[in-house]
């Protein structure tokens with residue numbers, strides 16, 4: 021059995037906290053786009069590797085049940101982390117990085133502006149109390165790191181021509197195979213900094229730079245996955261359920277008028293509407309099968325991010341007590357915003373074209389609390405950080421009408437916010 025100690029409504033400075041967290045692993049930072057939800061986990065009491073197979077979600081549920089059995093009844097903490105994008109057809113040795121869920125030694129739940137309920141878990145009540153007290157004293161004593169963006173050493177968009185060929189071949193298949201409707205293909209950008217990244221500091225920066233998105237960091241060992249995703253996979257609070265279709269993209273305009281014009285054109289564009297509607301109808305049918313009663317608007321609206329705007333259809337509804345967040349996440353992932361349609365056929369094309377597992381890119385990342393609250397986002401607009409190296413990911417939905425050059429431009433725009441977070445602008449690099 022574990023023992024648990026909580027202190028309520030503790031003011032904590034996030035700069036001090038992130039500086040201290042840089043010395044700990046694993047760490048997890050998850051902030052919702054509403055600005056209210058912020059959960060942080062530091063250190064692991066128990067860790068579960070999420071494997072790339074179909075039982076991954078059922079295994080995670082079993083692990084959570086076992087964890088719950090080791091905690092005093094009524095403990096309100098969450099397990100946190102991610103699942104790999106792939107759920108089949110991958111040997112463990114092929115995984116880029118192991119994906120993990122963990123029960124944190126220290127859990128922080130935001131309850132007000134810079135104010136948290138802080139919970140420590142350890143083997144005895146005395147150990148949990150001293151873990152909590154020592155941590156709070158250490159945060160107070162921490163001198164916040166002065167954060168400067170790294171200078172860019174070099175950046176290369178990887179295999180651009182292979183991506184172009186992949187899109188062209190996929191368009192051909194989509195035109196010839198009437199059962200294949202959509203495939204989401206992705207590519208990578210490899211960048212190196214003049215100094216090693218501090219993932220927690222980068223997390224602070226994505227918050228400042230992209231307030232309208234999620235802000236997520238999952239650091240495990242020497243690698244960290246950072247995501248400023250606009251895409252929710254699911255949120256369950258009490259009996260309330262939310263998800264969203266985010267698919268169909270155009271750039272932001274240079275002026276307000278141009279921005280509005282581009283948005284209006286996107287809303288009317290047949291190719292993007294088709295791309296989007298496939299996601300909406302698929303989510304709708306998965307939710308029905310999973311026993312979630314959810315409704316959505318009949319027409320998409322616009323979601324505006326830093327460099328792109330998307331077609332966006334939020335879903336909301338209710339879930340019964342018996343509906344399990346892992347089961348719904350596993351059923352929804354990958355939606356045709358990240359996989360394609362039909363899912364299995366699209367995943368086969370993705371594996372053939374991309375030739376490399378996606379790992380946490382496009383994967384479910386989030387938390388499930390012991391009292392049943394849960395939230396998973398989709399790990400896009402993201403980068404894997406290791407030392408001085410950053411691998412950025414960007415994908416785009418391919419349908420029969422897609423043009424390869426446009427998809428290259430769209431993915432380039434999707435890299436940009438993360439590049440601007442991680443690196444000084446060239447003008448700033450001067451000296």
Ligand SMILES: C=C(O[C@H]1C=CC=C(C(=O)O)[C@@H]1O)C(=O)O
Nearest residue numbers: 266267268269357414415416417
């Ligand atoms: C796969 C990505 O975006 C997805 C989410 C929104 C719009 C998309 C699109 O328009 O293609 C993609 O489906 C990504 O940003 O890497």
